[in-house]
Amino acid sequence: MTSAKLGHWTLPPVLPTVILALLLTTLAGCANRPQVPPGPALDTSIDAVGQDSRVLFLILHFTAEDMASSMRILSQGKVSAHYLVSDGSAPKIYRLVDENRRAWHAGESYWKGYTMLNASSIGIEIVNPGPIIGPDGQPGYAPYSPAQIDLLLPLVQDIVKRHAISPDRVLGHSDIAPQRRTDPGPQFPWLRLAELGLVRWPDxxxxxxxxxxxxxxxxxxxxxxxxxxxxxxxxxxxxxxxxxxxxxxxxxxxxxxxxxxxxxxxxxxxxxxxxxxxx
Ligand SMILES: [Zn+2]
CATH class of the missing domain: 1.10.101.10 (PGBD-like superfamily/PGBD)
Incomplete structure (x- = not known):
């Protein structure tokens, strides 16, 4: 074993190896990373009064798929949502798309003059089978679990508050694309949302x-x-x-x-x- 000498310091043999490794890592990093020119210097000390969120709508959906298919479709395919509420005994909320970015959940859509609502909305998908044949042999819709709704309500409250979304803009896919979609369907507890002041509701x-x-x-x-x-x-x-x-x-x-x-x-x-x- 030899010792490397730097000036009058005698270094243990391990250190030059570490330095060399660090140097190589740095060089490799430079080679792989695209050269992004630094942006112009910004002074962000003043915030204008005249501004609001780009998010105007909150759109609710059922997936009409089981959890595994829902996650695959919404995370790997050409549709997505900001949030996915899973099913099962202990459901949880997956955040699949950052709220600052557009998710692809609404498709061709319209509400009160607004079109193509992906650009101006946040989408929440809930794992739920959607249309089913009920125990009586009649067509109907599958219920949501209480645990899913318990998770969903605070999520909706939080989003609505942060983006100042008005109650008449918390909608279903069935509102904005009625010829193509019926979700979140008749089992969705709109009244629970209305009781919290989240949805416009008739007296x-x-x-x-x-x-x-x-x-x-x-x-x-x-x-x-x-x-x-x-x-x-x-x-x-x-x-x-x-x-x-x-x-x-x-x-x-x-x-x-x-x-x-x-x-x-x-x-x-x-x-x-x-x-x-x-x-
Ligand atoms: Zn939908």
Missing amino acids: AQRVASERARFERALPDLTWFQAALAKLGFKLTASGLLDAQTRQVLANFQMKYRPTRYDGEPDAETAAILQVLNQP
């Missing part, structure tokens, strides 16, 4: 009195289509109970009257719409 007493009025005279399809469009939905004012109108009505009912979502323009649906559209 029950006002709905009851409007319902009595509409039972005496049900508005025509032109009225329903105008009211749904005023609320935010994209649909064509055909004046007919066509397939697109039935689908929008059904999605609206899944959210506000989940006991019946047949897409029929009835008095209670008219009353809910009327109250939601009043200031």
Whole structure:
């Protein structure tokens, strides 16, 4: 074994090896890292008063897949979400996309004049089978577990608060893409969110009195289509109970009257719409 000599210091033999290794690591690092020119010097000491979050909407989804498929699709494919709430006895929240970046969860979408909402929203996916055949042999939707909802509510509260998202902009995929999607579906506890002030919700007493009025005279399809469009939905004012109108009505009912979502323009649906559209 030899000792290296630096000036009058006698170094143990291990040190030159360490120095050489460090030097090589540094050189290798320089070779692999792209040469990014330094940006201009910035003075960030003053924050303008006139600014807000780029996030305007919060969109809720079910995955209609099991956990393994949901994670694979949302982390490896061409769709994604900022958050994924898993299922099972101890669900947890995965953050898959940073909130400062765009996730690909909404697709072609529209709400109240806004389009392509991926750019202006945060997306939360919840692992849930979605449409199923129930024990009675009838088509229905799978429930969410209480543990999932217990996790979800504080997450929604936190996001809404940080980005100052108004309650009429906390929406389902079923609101912004009603011809393609029904999620989060009629089992989603919108009322729980409404009780926390997170979602715009119609006052029950006002709905009851409007319902009595509409039972005496049900508005025509032109009225329903105008009211749904005023609320935010994209649909064509055909004046007919066509397939697109039935689908929008059904999605609206899944959210506000989940006991019946047949897409029929009835008095209670008219009353809910009327109250939601009043200031
Ligand atoms: Zn969805």
